[in-house]
Amino acid sequence: MENSFKRVIEHIFDNWTGLKLAVDYGSAGSNSKEVATGFMNYMIEYCLNESNVDVDSIQEALDDVMDQEFDTICEDGSTKEIAILLYKFLELIKQGNTVAFDEEYQKLSVSGACTNKNEIAVKENLNNDICEHSEIEENCTPMDQDSEWIEVKSRKRR
Incomplete structure (x- = not known):
């Protein structure tokens, strides 16, 4: 029973974009992979074993661990989707x-379950944010030698 359920959870967690991103960005520190294994x-x-x-309750547990261990809040509905799947298999x-x-x-x-339906849009948004961030850095000038702040000048778009 436990081995069958473990196989399901491994598959779901391996395909969960939110968890992958949290691990890839080291949101739980340098041992994010170990934390993800502990989470599973x-x-x-x-x-x-819980009554x-x-x-x-599954969704709440998923949300709590993602927030507390990975400092990540999943607003894409993936924790609900995963909770439904886990409950069905349970x-x-x-x-x-x-x-x-x-x-x-x-x-x-x-089906490759639990990959966010908006994954492509998220990746495109991340790429756009990176491009915009690069453009902003090009137009930054220090405000004051002692200040940690920088002045950002807007650039007119054609």
Whole structure:
């Protein structure tokens, strides 16, 4: 039971854009990968051993760990999506319905679940922000030698 659920959580966490970004940017410090592994193990234990687990409690646990450990708030709805998936698989395990579990897992594997539907838009926005940030830096001039502030001059667009 635990191995089957672990396989699902590993797949979901491996495809979760928000967690990937948090780990890639080192949001939990230099050991972000280890923290993510601990997060996965915590969610396995929480879902399998906590009494009265439901979608909302799973989402709350996901949100809490992302906020406390990775200093990240997921506003893209991914924690809700993941909570729904985890709860669905958890219920199939509790019912002992291994056939339906395997069918749902195969669907999950094909669909690449939990990749944010807006992932392309997010990447484009990040690229635009980087470009805009570079343009701003080119137009920056120090205000005062002792000040940490810089003056940003706007540039007219054609």
